[in-house]
Amino acid sequence: MNEAVRALEPKALWNHFADLNAVPRASKKEERVIQFIKEFGEKLGLPTHVDEAGNVIIKKPGTKGKERMTPVALQSHLDMVHQKNNDTNFNFDTDGIKMKVDGDWVKADGTTLGADNGIGVATIMSILESKDIPHPPLEALFTIDEETGMTGAFELKGGLLDAHIMLNLDTEDDDELTIGCAGGVDVTATGKYASEAAPQGIKGYRLAVKGLTGGHSGTEIHLGRGNANKLMNRILLENEGTASASLPSRAVASGTRSHGKASPASACLRTRCRPSPRTSKHYAIR
Numbered sequence: 001m002n003e004a005v006r007a008l009e010p011k012a013l014w015n016h017f018a019d020l021n022a023v024p025r026a027s028k029k030e031e032r033v034i035q036f037i038k039e040f041g042e043k044l045g046l047p048t049h050v051d052e053a054g055n056v057i058i059k060k061p062g063t064k065g066k067e068r069m070t071p072v073a074l075q076s077h078l079d080m081v082h083q084k085n086n087d088t089n090f091n092f093d094t095d096g097i098k099m100k101v102d103g104d105w106v107k108a109d110g111t112t113l114g115a116d117n118g119i120g121v122a123t124i125m126s127i128l129e130s131k132d133i134p135h136p137p138l139e140a141l142f143t144i145d146e147e148t149g150m151t152g153a154f155e156l157k158g159g160l161l162d163a164h165i166m167l168n169l170d171t172e173d174d175d176e177l178t179i180g181c182a183g184g185v186d187v188t189a190t191g192k193y194a195s196e197a198a199p200q201g202i203k204g205y206r207l208a209v210k211g212l213t214g215g216h217s218g219t220e221i222h223l224g225r226g227n228a229n230k231l232m233n234r235i236l237l238e239n240e241g242t243a244s245a246s247l248p249s250r251a252v253a254s255g256t257r258s259h260g261k262a263s264p265a266s267a268c269l270r271t272r273c274r275p276s277p278r279t280s281k282h283y284a285i286r
């Protein structure tokens with residue numbers, strides 16, 4: 001069954017992919033694939049290192065005339081998502097992925113294919129093995145557990161790589177180069193407050209920024225859409241201490257999911273006077 005895949009061009013790439021897909025490699029169960037890629041590097045006679053986390057690093061000198069060029073790291077992850085259809089009889093702990101060629105597509109028979117990121121791993125394997133592709137010194141970095149926590153990448157220690165350029169081969173498009181990406185960070189901030197009664201003549205308001213389109217922080221960040229958090233804080237800052245809306249105390253809440261660009265945000269304010277029509281008009285944003 002996998003023979004049809006092995007016959008595809010470029011043969012080196014598809015054969016490495018088929019070899020890799022014969023090895024079970026669920027996230028957090030990567031012992032066998034770590035061993036597989038370690039043996040691959042050692043068989044080629046290349047310096048091969050497995051770090052404490054289980055990441056594998058294989059270094060290959062630059063080809064003739066390119067030995068002194070800046071080293072480049074090529075990165076991909078060894079683990080894959082193991083999932084199968086309900087009616088598929090398959091044991092991910094022991095079975096290799098059964099692949100087929102369907103028109104222009106390589107598919108798996110009733111399971112996930114492991115192209116994420118197996119095709120990246122196979123690409124790097126092909127370059128490490130090649131004798132006819134000119135390249136600078138290479139540092140192949142195969143990380144573990146990308147799919148369920150990125151623990152391999154997080155636990156990668158400094159000092160193992162010399163490269164200043166890294167190409168991440170984990171992408172969805174084969175005809176695009178991405179030279180940057182949105183970062184993400186989770187912040188948990190906690191604080192205490194003491195409540196107090198509002199003084200006489202003070203009114204409470206809830207100010208809301210809502211109805212924005214929202215979007216994904218990774219794939220739609222470049223579309224210039226409004227971020228309710230930013231808009232809300234801009235409104236609060238610009239009006240702080242002004243006659244139209246003095247804001248002696250406030251609380252801001254917003255956001256729904258991680259990776260989401262905040263679409264609703266609200267703030268509780270108290271003020272002696274109503275926000276002026278100018279304020280409400282100025283911020284009538286959709």
Ligand SMILES: [Zn+2]
Nearest residue numbers: 116117146170
């Ligand atoms: Zn991936």
